[in-house]
Amino acid sequence: MADKIYRVDMSNLSFKIEDVPDEWMGLGGRGLTSTIIAAEVDPECHPLGPNNKMVFAPGLLSGTSAANSGRNSLGLKSPLTGGIKESNVGGTIAGVMAKLGVKALIIEGIPKDDSTFYHIHVSQNKVEIVACPELVGKNNYAVLDAMEEKYNKKVAVMTIGLPGEQKMLISNISVRDPKGKLRSHGRGGTGAVMGSKKIKCITVDAAKFNESGASIVDPEKFKAASKIFTKALQDNPISGEGLPAFGTNVLVNIINEAGGLPSHNFRSGFSENAEEICGETMAENIKERGGNTTHGCHQGCVIQCSQTYNDKEGNYLTSGFEYEMIWAFGANFGIKDLDQIAKIDALMDDLGVDAIETGVTIGLAVDAGLIEFGDGKRAFEILEKDVAGGTPLGRIIGSGAGNLGKLYGLVRVPVVKNQSIPAYEPRAIKGQGITYVTTPMGADHTAGYAVATNILNSGGHVDPLSKEGQVELSRNLQIASAAVDSTGMCIFVAFPALDEPECLPALIDMINARFGISLGVDDVMNLGKNILKTEHEFNLKAGLTSADDRVPEFMKYEALPPHNAIWDFTNEEIDEFWNF
Amino acid sequence: MSITITVKLFAQYRDGLFKVKEMTFPKGSTAIYVIDEIGIDHSKLPIGVLMVNGVHVEEDFVLENGNVFTIFPKVGGG
Ligand code: SF4
Numbered sequence: 001m002a003d004k005i006y007r008v009d010m011s012n013l014s015f016k017i018e019d020v021p022d023e024w025m026g027l028g029g030r031g032l033t034s035t036i037i038a039a040e041v042d043p044e045c046h047p048l049g050p051n052n053k054m055v056f057a058p059g060l061l062s063g064t065s066a067a068n069s070g071r072n073s074l075g076l077k078s079p080l081t082g083g084i085k086e087s088n089v090g091g092t093i094a095g096v097m098a099k100l101g102v103k104a105l106i107i108e109g110i111p112k113d114d115s116t117f118y119h120i121h122v123s124q125n126k127v128e129i130v131a132c133p134e135l136v137g138k139n140n141y142a143v144l145d146a147m148e149e150k151y152n153k154k155v156a157v158m159t160i161g162l163p164g165e166q167k168m169l170i171s172n173i174s175v176r177d178p179k180g181k182l183r184s185h186g187r188g189g190t191g192a193v194m195g196s197k198k199i200k201c202i203t204v205d206a207a208k209f210n211e212s213g214a215s216i217v218d219p220e221k222f223k224a225a226s227k228i229f230t231k232a233l234q235d236n237p238i239s240g241e242g243l244p245a246f247g248t249n250v251l252v253n254i255i256n257e258a259g260g261l262p263s264h265n266f267r268s269g270f271s272e273n274a275e276e277i278c279g280e281t282m283a284e285n286i287k288e289r290g291g292n293t294t295h296g297c298h299q300g301c302v303i304q305c306s307q308t309y310n311d312k313e314g315n316y317l318t319s320g321f322e323y324e325m326i327w328a329f330g331a332n333f334g335i336k337d338l339d340q341i342a343k344i345d346a347l348m349d350d351l352g353v354d355a356i357e358t359g360v361t362i363g364l365a366v367d368a369g370l371i372e373f374g375d376g377k378r379a380f381e382i383l384e385k386d387v388a389g390g391t392p393l394g395r396i397i398g399s400g401a402g403n404l405g406k407l408y409g410l411v412r413v414p415v416v417k418n419q420s421i422p423a424y425e426p427r428a429i430k431g432q433g434i435t436y437v438t439t440p441m442g443a444d445h446t447a448g449y450a451v452a453t454n455i456l457n458s459g460g461h462v463d464p465l466s467k468e469g470q471v472e473l474s475r476n477l478q479i480a481s482a483a484v485d486s487t488g489m490c491i492f493v494a495f496p497a498l499d500e501p502e503c504l505p506a507l508i509d510m511i512n513a514r515f516g517i518s519l520g521v522d523d524v525m526n527l528g529k530n531i532l533k534t535e536h537e538f539n540l541k542a543g544l545t546s547a548d549d550r551v552p553e554f555m556k557y558e559a560l561p562p563h564n565a566i567w568d569f570t571n572e573e574i575d576e577f578w579n580f
Numbered sequence: 581m582s583i584t585i586t587v588k589l590f591a592q593y594r595d596g597l598f599k600v601k602e603m604t605f606p607k608g609s610t611a612i613y614v615i616d617e618i619g620i621d622h623s624k625l626p627i628g629v630l631m632v633n634g635v636h637v638e639e640d641f642v643l644e645n646g647n648v649f650t651i652f653p654k655v656g657g658g
Binding site for chain 2: 237238239241242243245246247248249250251253254257258259275279280305323445446449451452455456457458461463464465491492494495562563
């Protein structure tokens with residue numbers, strides 16, 4: 001059965017199931033979400049108004065047996081950046097949608113009666129939209145429990161917590177993973193857009209789908225390519241050994257040693273706390289306390305970078321305990337106790353707030369005089385009471401770092417396009433800085449992970465402290481990432497793809513076998529280029545200009561220890577990025 | 581003549597060895613010489629990143645007295 005577009009109109013609580021237009025046929029994931037947003041959303045619309053849309057789309061290989069292919073993309077106009085957003089996530093949603101034959105789920109409009117929230121349930125050829133007053137005011141895990149009880153343990157769930165209901169810019173859309181924990185459609189205030197449409201949760205029925213998976217034109221060819229691809233993932237030292245053993249948090253030490261770990265609200269690139277919060281310490285704790293270093297955020301992940309983390313008594317604290325979270329609360333805000341960060345992480349999962357945006361905002365709140373450096377207890381309290389409860393303080397934190405900085409007259413505000421800069425210092429890891437300023441997403445590390453080549457020696461080495469070669473590096477990575485984000489593959493396939501020559505061709509062969517087409521590497525790169533250009537054009541029409549492709553000014557005159565690095569690119573050098 | 585340097589090990593390279601140690605080597609010692617002297621088995625777990633005083637170096641880099649030498653296997657994340 002051919003895939004369909006499922007379209008929900010919240011203004012009259014109706015739905016339509018449409019054929020896929022020819023020009024969208026070969027697209028999936030980010031390629032599809034960005035194309036639909038650009039085609040259907042007025043770039044000048046208010047992101048929280050009736051004319052913004054949400055588009056959910058599984059990747060081209062989601063729902064198949066391909067390893068690590070279960071990522072789902074969400075597209076919308078971001079209320080944080082004012083530009084286009086693509087956010088992708090693991091969990092069970094992509095696989096279930098693909099198996100149901102949902103090429104994309106488009107949600108538009110705002111209900112006339114906004115006195116309550118709604119639950120959208122998608123099943124084969126049907127969408128139910130029902131008021132759910134009983135879920136209003138609940139956080140994510142309570143919603144998951146209610147949905148598992150109502151349907152079954154396999155139902156795919158996307159939900160917002162209290163901050164999303166209140167349209168806070170730090171809020172995410174949370175997605176159920178195979179073990180009933182949460183992952184996030186993060187960054188850019190995605191939860192606020194769902195809140196503005198008065199949608200509390202979206203479920204997709206897994207009871208009656210095509211068990212054999214998404215349709216494949218040439219199964220033999222697919223199987224052969226899939227085998228090569230999986231082997232490349234397993235043989236690569238990073239995806240095969242490092243990530244399963246230590247998780248992403250292995251980065252704390254290497255980024256710190258390179259002088260690129262933003263600390264004390266971006267005052268230094270080196271943190272004295274690193275040993276206490278690093279991946280090695282975390283792995284030791286997990287071993288001692290009987291957690292698990294490996295956990296997949298979706299079915300079919302052979303890398304398993306995620307983990308379950310317990311307290312000293314062996315009681316579960318959190319899972320999916322990522323480097324960015326630990327950096328933000330450990331190095332940048334200064335909490336020395338990994339367990340305390342884990343408790344905050346679990347709370348933030350339940351509330352559905354973004355690790356990076358929330359963490360950077362709390363770090364900046366120190367400069368605003370709202371909290372003491374390293375006071376994790378108070379941070380927990382502010383999130384639990386003020387942010388969830390929507391007090392004025394909670395609203396200030398809930399508005400993100402850029403807005404907090406404006407309210408308190410601060411100058412050292414680490415944002416690009418109003419979105420918080422993640423865990424890699426642009427001054428000391430310059431290729432990553434180019435990604436932050438040029439990506440249409442606002443400061444986003446996954447858009448073109450130049451850290452790989454600047455610091456980790458993946459795909460060669462480009463000196464992180466020199467300007468030389470960074471624009472080209474970031475451009476190539478952003479083009480490749482846009483393409484990979486369309487396949488449904490997790491971003492960590494980038495490591496084998498950079499270093500194992502057979503990896504990328506095998507990935508492309510799987511796409512070809514699934515759809516009976518014959519793309520080459522060039523076609524895939526062209527797809528990536530087109531996606532970037534489509535997104536950039538949307539932003540220009542939305543009113544963003546090249547003056548928004550800049551680091552915060554303080555990075556140009558404050559030298560960052562230990563290398564005393566400053567941001568020294570000229571505007572012309574940065575703008576050269578778009579010449580392709 | 582000899583040099584004294586601070587050696588820092590990370591990730592799997594710590595197993596059975598150490599986290600950080602002051603060590604003395606003959607003058608002119610290269611990065612790879614020190615790695616082999618310490619007993620890191622890089623045939624099994626390939627060397628990922630070497631830094632001296634926070635700056636990336638190659639295996640043939642000649643260490644100097646007072647250097648901080650950090651040694652990582654292949655690691656990644658994001
Ligand atoms: S490697 Fe990590 S992020 Fe990627 S799919 Fe597996 S668990 Fe999820």
